[in-house]
Amino acid sequence: PAVDVTPEADVAGLAEFLDSLKWDANGLVAAICQHVDTGELLMQAFADRNAVSETLQTGLATFYSRSRKGRWCKGETSEHYINVLSMHPDCDRDSLIYLSSPIGPACHTGAPTCWFSEAKLGDAGLHEAGGHADRAHAPATTLMVLERTIQQRRSAPVGGKPSWTQRLLADPALACAKVREEAGELCAALEGKEGPERAASEAADLLYHSLVLLNLQGVAVEDVLRVLRQRFGTSGIAEKAARPPNQAPH
Amino acid sequence: PAVDVTPEADVAGLAEFLDSLKWDANGLVAAICQHVDTGELLMQAFADRNAVSETLQTGLATFYSRSRKGRWCKGETSEHYINVLSMHPDCDRDSLIYLSSPIGPACHTGAPTCWFSEAKLGDAGLHEAGGHADRAHAPATTLMVLERTIQQRRSAPVGGKPSWTQRLLADPALACAKVREEAGELCAALEGKEGPERAASEAADLLYHSLVLLNLQGVAVEDVLRVLRQRFGTSGIAEKAARPPNQAPH
Ligand SMILES: [Zn+2]
Ligand SMILES: [Zn+2]
Ligand SMILES: [Zn+2]
Ligand SMILES: [Zn+2]
Ligand SMILES: [Zn+2]
Ligand SMILES: [Zn+2]
Ligand SMILES: [Zn+2]
Ligand SMILES: [Zn+2]
Ligand SMILES: [Zn+2]
CATH class of the missing domain: 3.10.20.810 (Phosphoribosyl-AMP cyclohydrolase)
Structure with missing residues (x-):
């Protein structure tokens, strides 16, 4: 060899x-x-x-x-x-x-x-979508799908009423206010002993709004995860x- | 059939x-x-x-x-x-x-x-660890490893100086203060145009401290991700x- x-x-x-x-x-x-x-x-x-x-x-x-x-x-x-x-x-x-x-x-x-394509069974039968040049139909975990969705909202034309994500993307001050607010609500769930379901829901709020903030700064979730991995050490x-x-x- | x-x-x-x-x-x-x-x-x-x-x-x-x-x-x-x-x-x-x-x-x-075991090559040769009853050696992504590490800190006996994670786990008020602080720092990175690396680092801080807060409330990261998936819809x-x-x- x-x-x-x-x-x-x-x-x-x-x-x-x-x-x-x-x-x-x-x-x-x-x-x-x-x-x-x-x-x-x-x-x-x-x-x-x-x-x-x-x-x-x-x-x-x-x-x-x-x-x-x-x-x-x-x-x-x-x-x-x-x-x-x-x-x-x-x-x-x-x-x-x-x-x-x-x-x-x-x-x-x-x-x-x-893996970059998806076979989907719909009313019109079996349809395959996706190609090697696009990630839109690649299998992705929930966190990555959320990031992808935020990015799609950014690229999508705003026709009529903008979505909440589009409003946040257009208004960084609003996005920042929401991140601070949701962090406070996650803490309040603990302080007020509001229970695990409420805490999970507030953590979801905070994670989503943080992802919008990252998108506004051109930071990928993968970059954040890499930082965490390098901090907490590797194995094997x-x-x-x-x-x-x-x-x-x- | x-x-x-x-x-x-x-x-x-x-x-x-x-x-x-x-x-x-x-x-x-x-x-x-x-x-x-x-x-x-x-x-x-x-x-x-x-x-x-x-x-x-x-x-x-x-x-x-x-x-x-x-x-x-x-x-x-x-x-x-x-x-x-x-x-x-x-x-x-x-x-x-x-x-x-x-x-x-x-x-x-x-x-x-x-997949629940790991084959590791160390100075003493090849060693396999893990079994179907424990998740310690299962392959896991960075986010899941971070959650696992926080849980291990909780179970580990505090000998000598406690780790930062152990201090946070022992002091929910401190953990809440840190989550609020790190959310503020993530926003400040955007507001102060501190750049993508700084933003990724602050997002890592916020994610880590949020995971400690979730651990304190018995919430798994998986629960938060499920909430997000159910909110943002499924596909296929x-x-x-x-x-x-x-x-x-x-
Ligand atoms: Zn193949
Ligand atoms: Zn290939
Ligand atoms: Zn496509
Ligand atoms: Zn290359
Ligand atoms: Zn909330
Ligand atoms: Zn097999
Ligand atoms: Zn099996
Ligand atoms: Zn083991
Ligand atoms: Zn920080």
Whole structure:
């Protein structure tokens, strides 16, 4: 291999771990890269023993390419490496999550992730929407959908009565007043022992208005999450993964 | 089948969509269930044409069981159904994300998800930690890790100088004062044009202190995200998925 990887027999416990995985008839397990901050699934591929061993040792997502029938370190040609922060086998041990921090787009199409379209069953039948150039139909968690929705309100033409989000976007002073107000209401829920449901609702208010404020300043939720991750430390293969891309093995 | 599913030929566009997927030698694609609110991967299994068609029509995660060689609607025996809100094929069309809202644990072990352990390479070699009864080593996004860390601080014995989180947890008035203060600082970053980095840092402060406040009130981040999702509407197969579990087909 192009990289300096210690043979599995020379790493204590590694052969036993690899033996414990449930390899398919071709000696592969599924490997799914997930973005540690946004939760997005980045890509899915397959890994053989060597790929799992190399990923653990280098902290770079490595697979077995079924088409090229060999080792495949994602990013070796594109420079779009995927740093793997931790590795997690599933209950029946035929699937691994590579919890990841990607460098650049994960998909060969140039899309941030390999999942960018949606199959929807409506009254007119099955319709697929989305493409690699747009994120509108990519699967996204609630927090990311909320951010996307606020951004869409910003771009949408205001026809007739503007939505509440559009009013906030057009009036930063109002947005700031609301953030202060909702923070106060979240505190009041605790101080007044208003109960968990009320607290959850006030936290939702505060989170939504904070996201509007971030949008006004061109800050992505992902940026905030990255700040939190860097403050609260990382785990797993973190030290290697913190290596800058230009020091990645080639 | 036990469920009333329209044959694929009778749904406009469905056969074409199914034809467009890249089925393996056994006529299967990978199907990955992801939690819409937390971003957690719940389980991975395989789906044949009928399973994809049924999932689209019922909004309940359905697979092909390779061991039982037949249809498998998750939850039909356990009642732990997985509501599928939307379905997303990947770039090379051999893998589907079922963006989901699960009813109960997704794993047959009783764990919330099938991924609960971590393989870590340290100085002493390869060590695997975690089990189905604990979430400490499950893959989690930054927001969920932050929540987990705050909870751990709460349970940890205070030996010597308490951490900042422990001081906040012991003093709700301090936690409230900090939430109000950080909300003010986030607004000040906008008002003072302090730039996106400063805004991201203040948003991180506010989010962290808000999470402490939620912990003090027994509110999970997931609860807040669910409130936001219900407010901002759902998409895809949402209407069917909103059906309560006892109305699920048997
Ligand atoms: Zn599995
Ligand atoms: Zn690039
Ligand atoms: Zn791709
Ligand atoms: Zn579109
Ligand atoms: Zn409120
Ligand atoms: Zn694929
Ligand atoms: Zn499981
Ligand atoms: Zn443990
Ligand atoms: Zn601050």
